[in-house]
Amino acid sequence: SAVISQKPSRDICQRGTSLTIQCQVDSQVTMMFWYRQQPGQSLTLIATANQGSEATYESGFVIDKFPISRPNLTFSTLTVSNMSPEDSSIYLCSDRQQAYNEQFFGPGTRLTVL
Amino acid sequence: AQSVTQLGSHVSVSEGALVLLRCNYSSSVPPYLFWYVQYPNQGLQLLLKYTTGATLVKGINGFEAEFKKSETSFHLTKPSAHMSDAAEYFCAVSGGSNYKLTFGKGTLLTVNP
Numbered sequence: 001s002a003v004i005s006q007k008p009s010r011d012i013c014q015r016g017t018s019l020t021i022q023c024q025v026d027s028q029v030t031m032m033f034w035y036r037q038q039p040g041q042s043l044t045l046i047a048t049a050n051q052g053s054e055a056t057y058e059s060g061f062v063i064d065k066f067p068i069s070r071p072n073l074t075f076s077t078l079t080v081s082n083m084s085p086e087d088s089s090i091y092l093c094s095d096r097q098q099a100y101n102e103q104f105f106g107p108g109t110r111l112t113v114l
Numbered sequence: 115a116q117s118v119t120q121l122g123s124h125v126s127v128s129e130g131a132l133v134l135l136r137c138n139y140s141s142s143v144p145p146y147l148f149w150y151v152q153y154p155n156q157g158l159q160l161l162l163k164y165t166t167g168a169t170l171v172k173g174i175n176g177f178e179a180e181f182k183k184s185e186t187s188f189h190l191t192k193p194s195a196h197m198s199d200a201a202e203y204f205c206a207v208s209g210g211s212n213y214k215l216t217f218g219k220g221t222l223l224t225v226n227p
Contacts, residue, residue: 031213033214033215041219041220042204042217042218042219042220043158043204043215043217044217045214045215045216048214058214092157092158094158094215096213101146101163101165102148102160102163103148103160103213103215104160105150105157105158105159106157107156107157108156108157110155
C-alpha cells in the first residue's frame with residue numbers, strides 16, 4: 001500500500017483565516033480524495049482531487065471554501081478558507097489503489113478554529 | 115446512490131468474547147464493501163474488503179466479514195476480543211465505476227478486562 005503523509009498534523013487557527021493542508025503519496029496514484037470528519041462523526045467526502053484539472057466537489061462543498069490543487073500524481077493540497085469554529089474537524093486525504101480496489105488514508109490533520 | 119447503516123454506535127464486549135459489528139448497505143449497483151478501523155488520534159486503517167468472489171473475507175488482526183447479498187449485510191466478526199481491538203470501526207461502500215466511499219456512522223468497540 002502507498003504511504004500517505006499529511007502536513008500539518010494539527011493546527012489551531014483564528015476565525016477568518018485560511019489553512020492549507022498538504023498531502024503527499026509515496027507513489028503515483030490516479031485518484032486522490034479529501035474527507036472531513038467532524039468531532040464524533042463519520043467521514044464525509046469533500047471532493048475528488050483531479051490531476052491537471054479542477055476538483056470535483058460533493059454536494060454541500062464549494063470551491064471558494066475548499067480550494068484544492070493537484071499539480072501531479074503524488075501531491076495535493078486542500079485549503080480551508082475563511083475559517084469558522086464549525087470548520088473544526090479532522091481532514092483526511094486518501095488515495096485509490098486501482099489495481100486493488102482499495103483506498104488508503106493519511107493520518108489526518110486535526111484543525112481547531114477559535 | 116449508496117448508503118451504509120451501522121447498527122449500534124457503541125458495542126461493549128469482554129476480553130475473549132465474540133465481537134460482532136453490524137453493517138447493512140444500500141447500493142444500486144454491485145457494491146464493494148470495506149471495514150476500516152480508527153484508533154484514537156490516528157487515521158483510518160483498512161481491515162478488510164469485499165469486491166467480488168468469495169463472500170467470506172478475512173482481514174488483519176483476526177477479523178473477518180461475510181457478504182450476504184440477500185440480507186444486504188456485511189457484518190464484521192472476531193472470535194475472541196483483545197484489549198487492543200478497542201477502537202472505532204467504520205463500514206463503507208462504493209459502487210461500480212463510482213469509486214467514492216460512503217461511510218457509516220461508526221461503531222465504538224470497548225473491550226472490558
